Amino acid sequence: MASNKLYIFGSGGTGSRVLKSLIMLLASGVECGVDTIVPIVIDRDMSNHDLTRTKTLIENYITVNNIAPKEDTQKGYKNRFFNTRIELLNNELCLQLKDNTQKFNEFIGKNTMSSENKALVDILFSKETLELDMTEGFQGNPNIGSVVLNQFDDSDIFKAFANDFKDGDRIFIVSSIFGGTGASGFPLLRKVLQSPNQKDAEGQPLPNWGLVNKAPIGAISVLPYFNVGAATDNSLVNSDTFIDKSKAALSYYKTEDKKLDTLYYIADTNTTTYEHHKGGDEQKNNAHFVELAAAMSILDFVNPQLQQKNIHRKDDKIESTTYKEFGISANVSEIGFANLEDESQKMLINPLSRFLLFRNYMQFVFEKERKYQPYAHRRFNEDFRKENSIKKLESLQSSFFTWLREMENQNRRFSPFNLSTNNAFDFVKGDISLITKPIWSDNIRYKNWARVDNELNRQISKTDKALGNESRFLELFYRATESLINFKS
Amino acid sequence: METIYRWLSSLFGSNLAEHLSGWSEVTGDYTEANLFFIIGMSSLIISIAACVTYYYILNHPRWNRGFKWLIFLVIVLIVNFLLAFGICYSDLLAGNISSDISAISVAECLGFGLTNIIVSIIAFVLCSLIIKWGSRNCKFSPFKF
Numbered sequence: 001m002a003s004n005k006l007y008i009f010g011s012g013g014t015g016s017r018v019l020k021s022l023i024m025l026l027a028s029g030v031e032c033g034v035d036t037i038v039p040i041v042i043d044r045d046m047s048n049h050d051l052t053r054t055k056t057l058i059e060n061y062i063t064v065n066n067i068a069p070k071e072d073t074q075k076g077y078k079n080r081f082f083n084t085r086i087e088l089l090n091n092e093l094c095l096q097l098k099d100n101t102q103k104f105n106e107f108i109g110k111n112t113m114s115s116e117n118k119a120l121v122d123i124l125f126s127k128e129t130l131e132l133d134m135t136e137g138f139q140g141n142p143n144i145g146s147v148v149l150n151q152f153d154d155s156d157i158f159k160a161f162a163n164d165f166k167d168g169d170r171i172f173i174v175s176s177i178f179g180g181t182g183a184s185g186f187p188l189l190r191k192v193l194q195s196p197n198q199k200d201a202e203g204q205p206l207p208n209w210g211l212v213n214k215a216p217i218g219a220i221s222v223l224p225y226f227n228v229g230a231a232t233d234n235s236l237v238n239s240d241t242f243i244d245k246s247k248a249a250l251s252y253y254k255t256e257d258k259k260l261d262t263l264y265y266i267a268d269t270n271t272t273t274y275e276h277h278k279g280g281d282e283q284k285n286n287a288h289f290v291e292l293a294a295a296m297s298i299l300d301f302v303n304p305q306l307q308q309k310n311i312h313r314k315d316d317k318i319e320s321t322t323y324k325e326f327g328i329s330a331n332v333s334e335i336g337f338a339n340l341e342d343e344s345q346k347m348l349i350n351p352l353s354r355f356l357l358f359r360n361y362m363q364f365v366f367e368k369e370r371k372y373q374p375y376a377h378r379r380f381n382e383d384f385r386k387e388n389s390i391k392k393l394e395s396l397q398s399s400f401f402t403w404l405r406e407m408e409n410q411n412r413r414f415s416p417f418n419l420s421t422n423n424a425f426d427f428v429k430g431d432i433s434l435i436t437k438p439i440w441s442d443n444i445r446y447k448n449w450a451r452v453d454n455e456l457n458r459q460i461s462k463t464d465k466a467l468g469n470e471s472r473f474l475e476l477f478y479r480a481t482e483s484l485i486n487f488k489s
Numbered sequence: 490m491e492t493i494y495r496w497l498s499s500l501f502g503s504n505l506a507e508h509l510s511g512w513s514e515v516t517g518d519y520t521e522a523n524l525f526f527i528i529g530m531s532s533l534i535i536s537i538a539a540c541v542t543y544y545y546i547l548n549h550p551r552w553n554r555g556f557k558w559l560i561f562l563v564i565v566l567i568v569n570f571l572l573a574f575g576i577c578y579s580d581l582l583a584g585n586i587s588s589d590i591s592a593i594s595v596a597e598c599l600g601f602g603l604t605n606i607i608v609s610i611i612a613f614v615l616c617s618l619i620i621k622w623g624s625r626n627c628k629f630s631p632f633k634f
Contacts, residue, residue, distance in 0.1 A: 457625045
């Protein structure tokens with residue numbers, strides 16, 4: 001049986017944030033055309049908060065995924081929460097560059113250069129660029145990123161990637177076009193992945209490289225969707241240059257035609273202005289709908305029903321690149337489910353609504369009701385929430401809520417939910433009729449959270465008794481929320 | 490049914506027990522309606538009906554607390570007390586008690602009402618234990634097993 005993994009290379013801060021959105025979607029149970037996702041983040045700024053948040057999220061996801069029953073009609077498992085496996089290479093998320101030089105002039109060895117070469121370097125790079133502290137990334141300078149990142153194929157993770165790669169696996173690259181790391185990393189990475197006979201630093205050929213070379217490959221290039229305020233330090237990040245840098249990069253990307261199977265573009269002109277941070281722990285941008293849409297492009301790329309649209313190959317050679325963009329039905333400042341096209345509605349409404357209902361139940365009801373409800377009797381007692389996997393689940397649910405809240409607080413708000421309600425069934429905004437009609441007697445008898453408890457008590461007998469408590473918990477909540485929320489477009 | 494009540498006859502006295510057993514001064518035998526049976530069956534039916542209502546008709550996730558089950562029990566006890574006391578007391582008022590049975594007072598009627606409360610508690614608890622398993626939302630109310 002052919003392998004079915006997707007390796008996602010996320011470049012820079014945007015790469016981390018798009019991965020975060022993807023994790024949220026997978027946690028909520030969106031359909032994903034591959035069994036396993038292998039995320040690899042390329043970022044020299046190891047302390048950037050977006051990266052550390054994504055790392056924690058992935059670790060939590062993996063723990064919960066290990067106990068989640070996977071949808072299986074033969075076994076009678078319906079659960080789709082945390083259904084897709086996430087695997088880390090060498091247990092690491094980040095592709096660590098071997099070189100840890102702090103300043104760019106040290107990296108290029110300016111001090112050891114001849115005076116002629118030094119003069120040339122001074123012409124090519126400004127004094128600020130040469131003195132740039134690269135431990136906080138490339139601060140929007142793809143020109144130095146492209147020099148430094150040239151070494152990433154020598155990292156342990158990259159070797160592990162080659163080792164792990166099998167026939168049938170696919171590759172996706174996520175990067176922004178207007179920053180430093182992403183803009184420079186994307187074309188470099190694509191080039192390395194498709195160069196034959198790649199060798200490591202010891203001159204040994206990387207294993208499975210032929211398979212990597214011919215693997216289906218997609219990418220998303222995220223165009224400007226936010227600005228940063230004026231710098232208060234010596235940062236070189238300047239959002240006035242975002243558009244010009246994007247134009248320059250796009251003209252270069254023309255040369256990528258027929259080198260990628262599918263190339264996705266996304267941007268937003270209604271930008272939010274973030275506080276200026278050049279990188280490090282303070283680089284913590286709120287989640288944005290653009291990142292969610294970018295994560296959806298990954299799912300689009302691996303959607304088995306779209307393979308004929310996305311991939312045009314003959315004898316393993318790309319005949320043409322498919323270009324795709326994401327759009328909403330109207331230029332509104334507040335995006336709800338109604339503003340999404342059918343395909344997006346179908347992908348998002350049920351999983352996000354079900355997972356939010358699950359989160360809200362855990363937040364508002366579980367502790368109070370578990371003593372009384374038959375579904376919890378002798379299964380989910382007072383120590384249940386102290387189980388590691390349940391703690392991780394709740395931590396991820398809390399991040400999920402924060403993620404929704406952050407998307408709601410952007411200039412272009414993604415606000416399909418009423419996040420301030422404590423009630424069970426008024427959390428979906430708009431006129432989309434989400435909630436399935438229960439049998440009339442249930443509808444009369446059970447209101448608000450009692451209806452959810454009634455459904456949990458109904459579904460517990462349908463779950464497999466052989467499952468461990470934590471696994472059964474996920475199966476139970478998936479069944480109950482599926483029964484209560486079932487949007488059909 | 491009568492046997493159960495007779496175990497507790499110290500609460501309402503042997504005279505009332507004779508009347509409830511259907512003693513007739515005319516025939517000199519127990520040929521009148523056996524009120525132990527009528528009151529006992531009625532109380533049992535009321536207890537079962539209340540149990541079925543609690544566990545299957547109401548069957549509500551917010552009513553599966555012990556004290557809500559207790560509300561049902563108290564209602565059953567009130568109804569069954571009134572039933573037992575009411576029948577005895579109305580016979581007493583109407584002079585339907587055989588003259589060869591020594592005088593019966595209101596205290597004995599109250600005693601029989603109390604007896605019916607005890608019988609109803611047993612009936613309601615037993616019925617709850619038997620039928621609770623089929624209830625979706627209340628199967629562990631009030632017993633946590």
